[in-house]
Amino acid sequence: MNFLDSIDQPTLLIDENQVHLNIKTMVERAREKNVQFRPHFKTHQSARIGEWFRKFGVKKITVSSVEMAEYFADNGWQDITIAFSINPRQVKRINNLASRIHLGILVENEEGIETLDSITGIKVDVWIKVDVGNHRTGVNWQEPPAILQLSQKILKNDALILKGLLTHSGNTYQTINADDTCRVFREGIDRLNQVRMKMEASGINNLKISVGDTPGCSVCEDWSGVDEVRPGNFVFYDATQLKIGSCKFEQIAIALACPVVAKHIERNEVVIYGGAIHLSKDFLMVDGEKSYGQVALVSGNKWGPAVSDTIVKSLSQEHGILMVPNVSVFNTIKIGDLVFILPAHSCLTVQVMGKFASLDGEVFETLNRR
Amino acid sequence: MNFLDSIDQPTLLIDENQVHLNIKTMVERAREKNVQFRPHFKTHQSARIGEWFRKFGVKKITVSSVEMAEYFADNGWQDITIAFSINPRQVKRINNLASRIHLGILVENEEGIETLDSITGIKVDVWIKVDVGNHRTGVNWQEPPAILQLSQKILKNDALILKGLLTHSGNTYQTINADDTCRVFREGIDRLNQVRMKMEASGINNLKISVGDTPGCSVCEDWSGVDEVRPGNFVFYDATQLKIGSCKFEQIAIALACPVVAKHIERNEVVIYGGAIHLSKDFLMVDGEKSYGQVALVSGNKWGPAVSDTIVKSLSQEHGILMVPNVSVFNTIKIGDLVFILPAHSCLTVQVMGKFASLDGEVFETLNRR
Numbered sequence: 206m207n208f209l210d211s212i213d214q215p216t217l218l219i220d221e222n223q224v225h226l227n228i229k230t231m232v233e234r235a236r237e238k239n240v241q242f243r244p245h246f247k248t249h250q251s252a253r254i255g256e257w258f259r260k261f262g263v264k265k266i267t268v269s270s271v272e273m274a275e276y277f278a279d280n281g282w283q284d285i286t287i288a289f290s291i292n293p294r295q296v297k298r299i300n301n302l303a304s305r306i307h308l309g310i311l312v313e314n315e316e317g318i319e320t321l322d323s324i325t326g327i328k329v330d331v332w333i334k335v336d337v338g339n340h341r342t343g344v345n346w347q348e349p350p351a352i353l354q355l356s357q358k359i360l361k362n363d364a365l366i367l368k369g370l371l372t373h374s375g376n377t378y379q380t381i382n383a384d385d386t387c388r389v390f391r392e393g394i395d396r397l398n399q400v401r402m403k404m405e406a407s408g409i410n411n412l413k414i415s416v417g418d419t420p421g422c423s424v425c426e427d428w429s430g431v432d433e434v435r436p437g438n439f440v441f442y443d444a445t446q447l448k449i450g451s452c453k454f455e456q457i458a459i460a461l462a463c464p465v466v467a468k469h470i471e472r473n474e475v476v477i478y479g480g481a482i483h484l485s486k487d488f489l490m491v492d493g494e495k496s497y498g499q500v501a502l503v504s505g506n507k508w509g510p511a512v513s514d515t516i517v518k519s520l521s522q523e524h525g526i527l528m529v530p531n532v533s534v535f536n537t538i539k540i541g542d543l544v545f546i547l548p549a550h551s552c553l554t555v556q557v558m559g560k561f562a563s564l565d566g567e568v569f570e571t572l573n574r575r
Numbered sequence: 576m577n578f579l580d581s582i583d584q585p586t587l588l589i590d591e592n593q594v595h596l597n598i599k600t601m602v603e604r605a606r607e608k609n610v611q612f613r614p615h616f617k618t619h620q621s622a623r624i625g626e627w628f629r630k631f632g633v634k635k636i637t638v639s640s641v642e643m644a645e646y647f648a649d650n651g652w653q654d655i656t657i658a659f660s661i662n663p664r665q666v667k668r669i670n671n672l673a674s675r676i677h678l679g680i681l682v683e684n685e686e687g688i689e690t691l692d693s694i695t696g697i698k699v700d701v702w703i704k705v706d707v708g709n710h711r712t713g714v715n716w717q718e719p720p721a722i723l724q725l726s727q728k729i730l731k732n733d734a735l736i737l738k739g740l741l742t743h744s745g746n747t748y749q750t751i752n753a754d755d756t757c758r759v760f761r762e763g764i765d766r767l768n769q770v771r772m773k774m775e776a777s778g779i780n781n782l783k784i785s786v787g788d789t790p791g792c793s794v795c796e797d798w799s800g801v802d803e804v805r806p807g808n809f810v811f812y813d814a815t816q817l818k819i820g821s822c823k824f825e826q827i828a829i830a831l832a833c834p835v836v837a838k839h840i841e842r843n844e845v846v847i848y849g850g851a852i853h854l855s856k857d858f859l860m861v862d863g864e865k866s867y868g869q870v871a872l873v874s875g876n877k878w879g880p881a882v883s884d885t886i887v888k889s890l891s892q893e894h895g896i897l898m899v900p901n902v903s904v905f906n907t908i909k910i911g912d913l914v915f916i917l918p919a920h921s922c923l924t925v926q927v928m929g930k931f932a933s934l935d936g937e938v939f940e941t942l943n944r945r
Contacts, residue, residue: 213664214642247892269893270848272584289893292848293911294583294834313837316910341894342837342846375891464664467683467712476712478640478662482926486856521745522617522922523639523659524711540686541663552892556852557927559943573929 207506208566209462209543215483216462217554218545219561220507223458224440225257231422231439232261238428243267243286245417245437248552250571251561252280254440267417267435271295271302276572278306285309288373288417288435290334290342293320303327311371313344318358321365331359332371332415335400337393339376346372346396349403356409369413369432370397377420383450390421398430420451443551444499445489459561460501460508460545461554463525465538474518475527475538479546481520485553491516498546500527502537506564508545517546577876578936579832579913585853586832587924588915589931590877593828594810595627601792601809602631608798613637613656615787615807618922620941621931622650624810637787637805641665641672646942648676655679658743658787658805660704660712663690673697681741683714688728691735701729702741702785705770707763709746716742716766719773726779739783739802740767747790753820760791768800793821813921814869815859829931830871830878830915831924833895835908844888845897845908849916851890855923861886868916870897872907876934878915887916 228244235242246255247269255266255277265284268274274285275298286309291299293316300323302308309330312318321331333355336343344351352370359367374393380386397414404412417435423446428434441459442452463479488495496516501508518528525546529535538544548554555561559573598614605612616625617639625636625647635654638644644655645668656679661669663686670693672678679700682688691701703725706713714721722740729737744763750756767784774782787805793816798804811829812822833849858865866886871878888898895916899905908914918924925931929943 213662213668214640270584289848290836290846292583292834292836294913298583314910317836320911340842341889341891341896342839345841464662466660466662466687469712471715472710476660478659481855481857481923485851486923487851519711521711522926526711540684541690543664553851553856556892 208562208564209503209506211566212462212543213464215479216562217558217560218460218462218507219563220458221257221563223456224254227439227442227456227458228258228261231436232263234422235434238431240428240431241265241433243415243433243435244440245269245288245435246277247273248437248440249555250573251569252277253569255280255282267437271298273572274302274308278302283307286330286332286435287311288371290314291317291320293317296320296323299329300324300327303329309368312355312359313342318355321359321362324362324364327364329365330368331365332368335370335372335397337372337374337396339372339374341373341375343372346400349400352400353404353407353409356404360409367409367412369415370400371415372397374416374418374421377418378445378449380420380449383424386420386449386451387425387427390416390418390425391427394430419446420449423451438552441551441555443548444496445549447499448489448491454511457547459551459554460547461498461558462543462545465540465542465544468535468538468540470535473528473530473535475529475535475544477525477527477544477546478523479525480523482522482557483554484517484520484525484546484548485550485557486520487550487553489549494518496549497525498549501545501547503543503545508547511547578932578934579873579876581936582832582913583834585849586932587928587930588830588832588877589811589933590828591627591933593826594624597809597812597826597828598628598631601806602633604792605804608801610798610801611635611803613785613803613805614810615639615658615805616647617643618807618810619925620943621939622647623939625650625652637807641668643942644672644678648672653677656700656702656805657681658741660684661687661690663687666690666693669699670694670697673699679738682725682729683712688725691729691732694732694734697734699735700738701735702738705740705742705767707742707744707766708759709742709744711743711745713742716770719770722770723774723777723779726774730779737779737782739785740770741785742767744786744788744791747788748815748819750790750819753794756790756819756821757795757797760786760788760795761797764800789816790819790821808922811921811925813918814866815919817869818859818861824881827917829921829924830917831868831928832913832915835910835912835914838905838908838910840905843898843900843905845899845905845914847895847897847914847916848893849895850893852892852927853924854887854890854895854916854918855920855927856890857920857923859919864888866919867895868919871915871917873913873915878917881917
């Protein structure tokens with residue numbers, strides 16, 4: 206029996222072969238460019254998928270929280286960077302982690318540095334989180350004196366190893382094509398290198414540069430001036446990455462299978478069992494309209510090609526509404542069928558679902574369901 | 576020690592006393608209006624909170640999925656309506672449930688009715704899901720022949736008990752004040768009553784009318800023509816309900832406690848550990864700007880009053896950015912402090928968090944973490 210026949214509620218399917226290919230491609234890119242690969246595990250949050258990375262020689266990883274670091278440390282990962290500016294309230298857990306594994310942490314302000322004073326006797330890698338234009342957080346790259354001051358304070362503490370400058374150019378997600386992505390990607394790297402040169406002029410040497418966004422790492426060729434990359438989303442990709450041009454449709458490795466429960470021909474709408482609690486409320490813009498993902502129909506034991514001109518128009522808690530203007534597609538979809546939604550943002554869909562099913566129906570869980 | 580002092584990561588706090596008050600108020604409203612109260616449990620999704628409802632005599636509940644019905648049936652609930660149009664793929668589980676408890680289900684189309692043919696030997700309440708203007712799903716109220724046809728088919732099956740007409744006027748969430756809410760609330764009820772009269776003229780009698788949205792049930796006085804109400808969100812309320820005018824600030828009974836990790840005075844921004852995976856990506860509009868919740872500061876062992884002119888400007892996976900234009904408020908907030916975010920939409924925040932902590936630190940989980 207085809208596993209799809211047994212699906213009776215929203216189920217997040219994962220195409221394991223495609224995930225392996227996505228990992229392999231990125232591992233090879235980093236190797237070719239001679240750059241340290243430290244993939245971000247926040248996208249999959251799964252010990253099982255972590256094992257798939259190991260097969261390609263990955264030993265160093267990035268996570269987005271102390272909790273996630275603990276989870277992967279419990280699953281045998283020995284070299285983890287927590288790519289989130291240090292939260293003074295978690296210093297005890299950070300100390301515990303540092304006693305178990307090779308740990309990297311981020312600082313961006315005086316208060317963070319003061320927190321580090323209570324880390325003693327255990328070596329911890331410290332990265333300075335730099336804002337190169339995304340303006341989420343980090344020390345502004347245009348303020349070398351502030352960066353110098355943080356560096357000096359880190360160097361004064363024997364427990365801390367000043368590793369370098371780290372950024373997340375999240376603004377590549379606002380780009381519109383590969384050229385635009387690479388302009389933003391290079392801009393971030395160049396700005397970090399300018400800071401590095403200024404630090405060298407002040408006697409702070411050997412700073413590494415760590416960057417990490419899936420769009421830039423997927424499509425840009427010029428990685429000069431980069432020591433480490435930390436992409437995460439590439440493991441699955443998603444409809445947003447497809448729209449930016451970071452991946453091909455075939456590279457998207459997860460999709461939510463959703464039962465069809467109603468159709469409303471008078472407004473070209475199909476109602477699915479699959480809502481905000483299954484996909485998250487993240488969306489992308491498609492021809493000026495919000496869409497909560499990319500629709501595909503069943504093909505064999507997985508999803509087939511993208512259905513064009515069809516959007517996920519709205520989501521409530523359990524319901525999704527597809528707008529299907531093409532009448533022949535509309536007629537193809539029957540109540541009781543499954544349709545697939547390729548997520549707008551796979552990281553959040555994985556987080557809300559908390560578990561995957563392989564194409565042959567094996568279920569495995571994430572940190573969130575542990 | 577104050578429990579808040581021990582919080583080191585985003586934590587969903589619940590004010591149990593306020594929840595009890597919210598339940599009591601709605602129970603008393605329904606009793607006063609002589610209308611069956613069948614609260615929707617999709618907001619809290621918690622067996623523990625379900626017990627608090629029992630203290631007020633609640634025995635009949637609404638849920639939004641078969642999975643949730645199974646969870647509450649496992650926790651002793653014997654009378655459950657699944658307020659989601661029947662999904663043909665779940666008929667086996669529905670049959671199983673119907674053999675254990677008094678079950679209500681929804682149909683809105685021929686395919687749903689055909690599914691019901693496989694329910695035999697066990698009595699099931701069937702409601703016809705009617706669209707009274709929200710246009711999410713349901714049979715259009717302006718199509719009495721379609722409703723009549725569904726009714727007749729239900730009546731032909733001895734296993735099915737035709738209960739009545741059910742709607743969710745989700746469009747009250749788009750209203751701007753109590754008068755506007757009540758206009759939409761009444762419109763929905765009046766339309767269902769028009770349908771009921773037409774069904775009576777065709778010989779279909781004793782149809783009940785079930786409605787259920789928190790805004791309408793909270794603020795509207797005229798419940799004439801209603802047999803049953805199914806509000807859910809009122810148990811906690813949230814920033815959206817506050818904006819619509821469905822509740823007072825003091826009635827909001829949950830808030831996410833978030834550590835402050837960075838401040839950027841040059842753009843009046845405070846960075847918190849608390850992002851889309853903690854709050855969901857639902858937002859409300861505040862003076863033309865998106866806000867992912869309402870900010871409050873610590874006061875005693877919980878949150879204090881709303882901080883005016885402050886919005887949750889953006890969320891990424893783990894980060895939240897607060898825009899705090901008032902300099903004295905900005906200066907009050909220190910790195911390492913906790914701030915509270917009252918959710919834009921409490922149902923989704925509860926779903927992504929999957930657990931609550933009481934004000935004295937007792938943790939309990941929802942269906943999602945079971």
